[in-house]
Amino acid sequence: MGKYDNIINLPHHVSKNHKAMNLLDRAAQFAPFSALDGYDDAIKEQSRITIMQKQISEEDQEIINYKLKYLINNKNDEEITIVYFVADTKKNGGLYKTYTGIVTKIDDVEKNIYFEDKTIIKISNIIEIKSLTLNKLFDHFDF
Numbered sequence: 001m002g003k004y005d006n007i008i009n010l011p012h013h014v015s016k017n018h019k020a021m022n023l024l025d026r027a028a029q030f031a032p033f034s035a036l037d038g039y040d041d042a043i044k045e046q047s048r049i050t051i052m053q054k055q056i057s058e059e060d061q062e063i064i065n066y067k068l069k070y071l072i073n074n075k076n077d078e079e080i081t082i083v084y085f086v087a088d089t090k091k092n093g094g095l096y097k098t099y100t101g102i103v104t105k106i107d108d109v110e111k112n113i114y115f116e117d118k119t120i121i122k123i124s125n126i127i128e129i130k131s132l133t134l135n136k137l138f139d140h141f142d143f
Contacts, residue, residue, distance in 0.1 A: 050093030053085045056127050067129045068113075070137065072106050082113070083128040084121050096127070 002008075014020070056064075071080070079100050087094040101115035111123045 045090065048091075050088045050091060050095060052093050053087070053125075054127065060127070064123075064126055064129055067134050068106060068123065070134065071103055071129075072108075076133070077102050078131050078133055080129060080131040080134065082121055082126055082130075084125040085127065086125070 079102055081098060081100045083096055083098050085094055086097055099115075099119060099121065101117055101119060103113060104116050105114040106112075106123075107114065113121045113123060113126075115121075
């Protein structure tokens, strides 16, 4: 007679007090890295995609400068759309954002553009400026 022969054929015990755990929760308790604090956050951070800032051509920079001069000299309440680079604070690179708003000030000393809603964009991060007026004026220029 074997050591466990007296219990080997008994039915599986089912608790009357506790509901059975579903398979997903049961498997999760054995996840190999679940005990490591911050592991999931580190994986998410590593997989987050950033891109390197493009170096714009001298011609494109010249067009941006002309548009900025126009905006400085011809104050109006027309919305402009700016595509600009935002550096990532945690890793190399960043991403490009598009912002639309009304300019309140262009600071040539600080090299910033200020908008009505208090948004500030660094001029050196801009790769494109558009508006109805600017498009009409500058689309016909030969730079």
